[in-house]
Amino acid sequence: MDHTHLELELEAILHASNDNIIVTDGNGIVLRAIKNSDEFYGESSESMIGRSVYELEQRNIFSPSVTVKVLEQRQEVQLMQKTAVGKTIMAKGIPVFDREGNIVRVISLSHDLTEIQKLKEDYEKLQSKVERYESEIEKLREQETAFGRLATNSPKMRKARETMRRVASSEATVLLSGESGVGKTIFARAIHQESGRHDGAFIEVNCGAIPASLAESEMFGYEPGAFTGASQRGKKGLIESADKGTLFLDEVGELSLEMQVKLLKVLQEKEITKIGSVKSTKVDFRLVAATNRDLKQLVEKGEFREDLFYRLHVVPVEIPPLRERKEDFPMLVDLFLTQFNQKYNKALRLHSETMAKCLSYHWPGNVRELENTIERLVIMSDQPVISPGLLSFHTETPDQPEQWPSLSLFEEGGKTLKEMIADVETQWLRQAEKKGLSTYQMAKTLGISQPTVVRRLQKIKTDSK
Template structure:
């Protein structure tokens, strides 16, 4: 039997535990009448504990001292309940209600334990506001990006290049075919992508095909695709061609002068009817794409020689754009040198600078590989130079006189061997390829050394292998 002294001690212990706890504790009886409350209840609930004791949780909920009441939920559900409460003091608290049962499974007490989450909730609201601001700023940035066109990023100081860029900017929004003329390495692919990005088809695919890199025997299947089992070695699943992949977007045919006459006929029909028929298929399929073509060859001359169809030429020649070679846009050298130097300093984690005399060295060179050759040179200098300032001596270009004398010497040698000009060119190309193959670890490195595209390197090597059989 518990005597009065023991009961008083238990009361004192309970009060001490109640007020020492980090939790806000309220105890009610089985009818929801508050028996005990933490002393700083006013801070949590906006009501002093003395006033809360003896009141019903039902009345306290109506007064919005706390809402909703976890004690009411426990009495209704006869189990432990956890929920978020708002209080008259403006607090947001996480509260857990715990039922205490007697021997007959009746609730005789409900103990609620709560934690103040007001600061956390405020942080959450501040975070959501910050996220809203970030989303707004991102939206504004996107609008500014939309105003800045892809052509604005292709900066130039050259009047010739500005004229070409302006022509491409005007034609970008149309559906007209564009034919880009220019030497190897002037950036025809970059401009083709810019036209696509500025067109109404920018959300569609940009499909690029190098007509000179795909063997003639495979070109048709690559372009038009094929049905399952259409020919020996064909995939049983069939294959979608590059043209079909460009449906809704842009098809870019690079080195179009390398396309065989047979495929030129098929391409012409495609442009007229906008339908493709896969190899092995019976029915044709409609396709909708915008065509951009590029070449470093004289297509008019090829038409005269019978190696390029005249009707296809005029189909492609709707908007011809000539991209000037680097030697004709020398105003761009300072800008290009700065762009490439910054690019490769970042890539190789260096801080190289060019000697002021480097620009004059560049201006005296003819740059047969154009922008690609300049880019490859700067990358090579950043990699190999062990000085902070790259000396102009590393820009070791042959003078025109030295190159001419060497060419004449080679010409006399080939004449003595009874070789024609074509045979001499093939021999020189062979030597260059073999040397690049020795020094380069991959066809991509070979392409950089030779100032040509990687697919062209692959094609030339295959030809070389076939010739040696």
């Protein structure tokens, strides 16, 4: 076969390929540029022939040049290119050696991935929107739950709630204290939602759950490759994530003294420095802290810095335990019972003795324990009324109120359950009336409507004539 036929055959093979093909000599001079070079690179095939790939790379016709990489590394190379016309190209370079091991040709095959890249970017944008919508839905759910649980009939809790409402719109640091399970996280979220930062992030950090060895990297973040095992992309710290939002430090009394020093500096300067970085970053966040420990006592023991304590102790709020606000008990039981009846598609209610035993219990785990208990009762009960036998705790505690009446009371007294409930209701209404409460105040205190109060007071007066 003569030279002319070989040329024609080679041209036909190259044109039949789905890829754009460029052939250079061992010095990177373009010998052939076949197919749609204009569409790929913004340069015609004819204008590229005879020019150096080093020059074409400098002019960003393609960047980086796969041929240059092949000449440098003396092996096959595959990489992503950006071209002068904005296309994303997957380029593969193949060296051709002579018998002495010298590169005499480099063949590069380029495939257009622009459409695929665009689809990927569109998908990522869609994912980002979905995540944002999910986040907004979650915020709405949290807001509904948080404010629902802030309802209270307890004077102590009303005082705490009022304090939080007054300071929510400010930038003051709030320190929530109370036993585990009283709902400190719920109140922290409520403060965030009623603040001017409600559109920002609410970043919750459980200081007691982060290992000391990871505390600094988790809180402050790190630069790429800052230490062995570090992500090559680096990591944003939790404090920086709270920028323009609220940082909630739960169990702040568990912080090590070393981390207390670093946190104090952040609160003073409103700047953080990532591990492995020499630059500081400004952060703008509102701080809410919580603890179930006596920080003053920790300060006296030398386990908590006094200067940090006063930084946190700007607006202290004590959240009372459930045993000190039994007025809220029926409301909370109703809230959780409704919640879990809906979740498990049931319509259960508590037996009066079940409620009585719950009221007698001291609830060391507070609202969290009550919530978990109600969920377990709903799951375990196979009857429409939840019996006291399903309770897993005993009520013989020092602060137990007077014993619940036995069934013998009905036998000896000759009254029905309905009549006895009416007697109890009458006693509460008369007590409220003696205190001089208005019918509206009675309704709010007893958790019933004002027209119901009026009707029942009228009935009491009629029955007593």
